[in-house]
Amino acid sequence: MPHAGICAHTLHVYPDLERLSEAAAERWIALSQEAFARHGAFHVALAGGSTPKRLYQLLAHAEYRKRIDWTRVQFYFGDERAVPPTHADSNFRMAQEALLAHLDIPVDNIHRMAATPEHIEQDAADYAALLRAHLPCDTAGTPVFDLMLLGMGADGHTCSLFPGSPILHERVRSVGTVYVERLQSWRLSLTYPVLDAARHVLFLVAGPDKAAMLRQICHPDTSAPVVPVQGLRPRGQLEWYLDAPAAAELNP
Ligand code: 6PG
Numbered sequence: 614m615p616h617a618g619i620c621a622h623t624l625h626v627y628p629d630l631e632r633l634s635e636a637a638a639e640r641w642i643a644l645s646q647e648a649f650a651r652h653g654a655f656h657v658a659l660a661g662g663s664t665p666k667r668l669y670q671l672l673a674h675a676e677y678r679k680r681i682d683w684t685r686v687q688f689y690f691g692d693e694r695a696v697p698p699t700h701a702d703s704n705f706r707m708a709q710e711a712l713l714a715h716l717d718i719p720v721d722n723i724h725r726m727a728a729t730p731e732h733i734e735q736d737a738a739d740y741a742a743l744l745r746a747h748l749p750c751d752t753a754g755t756p757v758f759d760l761m762l763l764g765m766g767a768d769g770h771t772c773s774l775f776p777g778s779p780i781l782h783e784r785v786r787s788v789g790t791v792y793v794e795r796l797q798s799w800r801l802s803l804t805y806p807v808l809d810a811a812r813h814v815l816f817l818v819a820g821p822d823k824a825a826m827l828r829q830i831c832h833p834d835t836s837a838p839v840v841p842v843q844g845l846r847p848r849g850q851l852e853w854y855l856d857a858p859a860a861a862e863l864n865p
Contacts, residue, residue, distance in 0.1 A: 619843050620831035622851040626860045630819045633856045634667040637817060638677050640852070641668070641760065644813055645681055648759040656748050658691045658803065660762040660772075661704030664817045668762075669711035683718045687747060691763060692773040693726035695733055695799035702798075726788075728801040733790045737801050741788040744807070751810050756787055761803075761811035765818045769826050769840025773802035776840055780804060805844055812849040816842075819856040827855070828862035 627633040641657075648655040659665065671677055690704055698705045705725045713723055724743055728736050748756035763771045773791045774781055780789040783804040791800045808814065818827065829837050845851070 619845055619851070620827075620853070620863075622847070622853065624853045624855060624860070624863075626855045626857060626863075628857050630664070630667055630856050633817065633819055633854050634671050637668045637815060637854050638671045640815060640854075641672060642677070642680050644760050645686065648812075649682065649685055651759075652749065653685060655686045655760070656689065656758050657686060657760045658689045658758050658762060658807075658811070659704070659708050660691050660764045660817065661693070661707065662764045662766075663707075664764045664819050665762055666707060666711050668817065669708055673712045673715035678716070683716045684722070686718065687722050687724065688713065689724045689744070689758070690726040691761065692800055692802035693728045695728040695730045695736075695801070698725060698727075726801050728799065730799045733799045733801065737786065737788040737790050740801060741786055744787055753806070755806045755810045758807070758811040759813065761808055761814045763808070763814060763816050765816060765823060765826065765842055767822045767826055769830060769842045771816075771842050771845075772808070773800040774805070774841040774844070776838075781841060781844060805846075809846050809848055811847065814845070814847050814849065814851040816851070816853045818853065818859045821858040821861065823859040824862045827859060831863055 625636060627636055645655040693704050694702045696702050726740050744756040751757055765771050768776055770776060775791060775793055778791050780791050780802060783789045784806060787804060787807045789802055789804050791802055793800060830840060830843055
């Protein structure tokens with residue numbers, strides 16, 4: 614019986630994506646202050662997709678922007694599609710347009726996950742080396758993020774840890790390659806060891822199309838397949854930020 618462990622963590626439910634994003638922005642600010650006090654920096658892995666875009670836009674807005682010492686924030690990516698950084702599918706482009714371009718920070722604070730189909734394996738190795746060079750590591754040598762932002766697909770994937778993909782079995786490398794058949798595209802993704810090692814994981818999940826999967830993972834039955842999100846074993850704090858439509862099928 615798959616356990617509902619991943620849902621045993623804190624669930625915050627908000628009326629809509631706007632309020633979810635406002636609450637997540639406040640959490641970002643609080644976590645950044647904790648990280649600054651702890652080691653003088655805030656190492657954040659940004660999520661891709663569409664859900665986090667509003668959070669990024671809010672953080673770029675003056676009333677939030679002025680509350681964070683951005684020069685001490687180091688930006689990384691949880692996953693990236695093997696497309697140019699100007700491509701419409703690029704997670705970097707989404708974050709750049711919503712947040713990064715609006716911050717007065719050194720370009721060296723932004724660590725793009727460069728991914729090209731021609732040398733995707735080398736790209737994975739290069740980004741893993743970058744993480745080891747910039748982030749504190751645990752005793753196993755796994756980079757430890759202060760904050761890991763994650764989304765969840767309707768199929769239960771997170772980052773580019775898609776159901777059935779070999780990267781789900783990667784327990785050594787910090788960054789792996791994924792070929793997504795249905796999307797006919799290559800991706801890079803952080804692996805479970807890095808997700809598990811993060812001090813804080815915030816899942817941002819919104820929209821009615823996520824309700825069935827949230828019910829499946831929070832109220833699992835024996836017929837339900839285990840999905841990638843359920844493979845997380847966070848050693849830090851994990852919180853779910855949900856909007857009401859996504860949480861609609863959860864037991865109160
Ligand atoms: C990506 C993300 C992916 C995303 C989910 C949810 O590169 O697409 O890493 O894991 O978080 O697919 O996407 P939405 O927020 O668009 O629903």
